[in-house]
Amino acid sequence: MNTPRKLPDEGLDMGVTVKTVTRWLKGPILLFGIYLVLYGHITPGGGFGGGVVIASAFILITLASGERASLQLFSKGVASRLDSIGLLMFLVLGWLGTGWAGSYFFSNFINTPEAAQFTLLSGGIMPIMNIALGIKVASAIFLVFTLLTAFHIVEQELEDRLCAEAHQQESNS
Amino acid sequence: MTEVLALLILLTVIAAIITVLTSNLLYAVISVGAVGFLLAIVYLFLAAPDVAIVQIGVEVVSLVILIRATLGREVQQLKTVHAVVGVSFAVAFVAVIGLFGIQVFNQFPEFGIPVMERFADAPALVYLQSGLATTGAPNLVTAVLLDFRAWDTLGEATVLFCAALGTAVVLRRNARIGRKKSEDK
Incomplete structure (x- = not known):
């Protein structure tokens, strides 16, 4: 059996080819993800698929130029907050059907005229729900990926902090 | 095809x-x-x-x-003895589940025939006929996911949220610092 390859500590540095292709591709991938989320109620797509595509753009950046590059764009704190905000948006939209519009939970309380069908601004609350789901899914999947794979950065920060605390204790005593 | x-x-x-x-x-x-x-x-x-x-x-x-x-x-x-036991268990499981699975294939509708042809009062027909008029979304999959069955989607979103939450809690930094400290002592 082949011995598995050890990963370098400072993230994966993939070289010029992969970095250049990533620089060209990350924009179109993000754009495709946003398109899938926004047009989910008209064409195939939606919050789940589009969110995963958006997350994969950031994962590609992580793989090509290391964790630090992607965490500067989309830090773990922002990801966990956006995760909660997305779910809260979805819940509030459902509650607005009962509390504000006075109908049942998750009722489609925005009526779109028949002429607006097949356009972007149609489908009532569905585009907003897709956006909420897209934000939620993208940040949740990116968060899980970062937490599971970018472990050595946490380790490094941990070492730094422990060293700093040890120094402080020495200087105090 | x-x-x-x-x-x-x-x-x-x-x-x-x-x-x-x-x-x-x-x-x-x-x-x-x-x-x-x-x-x-x-x-x-x-x-x-x-x-x-x-x-x-x-x-x-x-x-x-x-x-x-x-x-x-x-x-x-796995060690050799464990491997033999494991493989025989796996083969037995596959055989049993396969026998039941073959029974299921007999119940399947024929390929290319929608469910409405077999059951005239299937709920899918209502979605297809009134989906665009009642929800305003041409993509019926989204109409079902976010309008007719939004409760299920809320459950799915909650599952994903709990997965991210669980990962964040298990791999959180403070717990690791505490463990590291106790290991150092």
Whole structure:
């Protein structure tokens, strides 16, 4: 059996080819993800698929130029907050059907005229729900990926902090 | 059409078997990816582009996570005696489940015949007929996901939220600092 390859500590540095292709591709991938989320109620797509595509753009950046590059764009704190905000948006939209519009939970309380069908601004609350789901899914999947794979950065920060605390204790005593 | 579909499903099954049988972890991860992408093509052939998009996206991301997680990990092989017991149990399970599975195939509707033709009062017919008029969304999959069955989608979103929350709690930094400190002492 082949011995598995050890990963370098400072993230994966993939070289010029992969970095250049990533620089060209990350924009179109993000754009495709946003398109899938926004047009989910008209064409195939939606919050789940589009969110995963958006997350994969950031994962590609992580793989090509290391964790630090992607965490500067989309830090773990922002990801966990956006995760909660997305779910809260979805819940509030459902509650607005009962509390504000006075109908049942998750009722489609925005009526779109028949002429607006097949356009972007149609489908009532569905585009907003897709956006909420897209934000939620993208940040949740990116968060899980970062937490599971970018472990050595946490380790490094941990070492730094422990060293700093040890120094402080020495200087105090 | 049906032959192409059967060929794709056969390839999927072969890739799945390779996943189980190969001794190299990286090969196993790669053939899991092959299973996922072949399934995405199968979904496209079955006229389900929404499912195919989600399948491709999730497959790419989970494959990347699996490769990053498996590279640099040791694999433990089972001892010979355990392997024999395990293989015989696995074969027995596959035989039993396969016998029941063959029974299910007899119940399947014929390929290409929608459920409305078999049951006149199937709820799918109502969605198809009144979906655009009542929700205003031409994509009926989204209409079902976000309007008729929004409760289920809320559950799905909550599951994903709990998965992220669980990962964040298990791998949180403070617990690791505490453990590191107690190890140092």
